[in-house]
Amino acid sequence: MDRIIPQVDALTVRMLQHELRKRGLPVSGIKKDLRNRVMEALRSEHADGWTLGYLLNIKIVPFNGRGRDPQTLVGRHITGLSGWDDNTVTIMLSDGEDQTIVCQAADADDLNFGMDQELFDLFYTSSNDERTYEKKPLLITEAAIALCKDRQGVVATNIVGIKLAGMKEVGFFGVTKLGVDVWLAG
Incomplete structure (x- = not known):
């Protein structure tokens, strides 16, 4: 999970919104809020066994x-x-x-x-x-x-x-x- 943090930090607002949209999550707010929402979603996916790859895309x-x-x-x-x-x-x-x-x-x-x-x-x-x-x-x-x-x-x-x-x-x-x-x- 630690190696995902730099990937998320490098995302633009538009990219963060894309990651939230594909997960059915709200896309409003400032960049910090969007980043935190994406990180929480990734932590949940990681707990469900999704790991490796581009923003946890392999299980x-x-x-x-x-x-x-x-x-x-x-x-x-x-x-x-x-x-x-x-x-x-x-x-x-x-x-x-x-x-x-x-x-x-x-x-x-x-x-x-x-x-x-x-x-x-x-x-x-x-x-x-x-x-x-x-x-x-x-x-x-x-x-x-x-x-x-x-x-x-x-x-x-x-x-x-x-x-x-x-x-x-x-x-x-x-x-x-x-x-x-x-x-x-x-």
């Missing part, structure tokens, strides 16, 4: 039975990634069968996988060339399915997340198009 949820349980990744070591063009990302593992994250929607033409910044930094060099980890694979310490809200605060899609040794929190693979189903292939 880890129990495995939904679709595909493979992400927990089967815990304790494995990643040596790299492949895919992207066919709406899949394959996580290459040094100690087990490679695992594929699948993305599906009714209209798959505009789908595009992405990663949050911390995962991206671990997998890519500054030139955006993919790193390989054959010599020093990355240990997966947590894995989960999560729900993700869109910028209007509406629950829009599910995503797959992993935490690698050295990361502070779970990082997520997601898609730029909302309303899609993302799972670990079984």
Whole structure:
């Protein structure tokens, strides 16, 4: 929650009002009042399990039975990634069968996988060339399915997340198009 405070403090009055509107809260008052109202709403959402991401827009949820349980990744070591063009990302593992994250929607033409910044930094060099980890694979310490809200605060899609040794929190693979189903292939 502490890392959200600077994000809220940086919001303009118009942005604070937007955050309040999407939560159905009053938008009148001075900036300090708007900020306090947004912070209270975020604290409530955080207490309900919404965490991480842009103003608390991700919530880890129990495995939904679709595909493979992400927990089967815990304790494995990643040596790299492949895919992207066919709406899949394959996580290459040094100690087990490679695992594929699948993305599906009714209209798959505009789908595009992405990663949050911390995962991206671990997998890519500054030139955006993919790193390989054959010599020093990355240990997966947590894995989960999560729900993700869109910028209007509406629950829009599910995503797959992993935490690698050295990361502070779970990082997520997601898609730029909302309303899609993302799972670990079984």
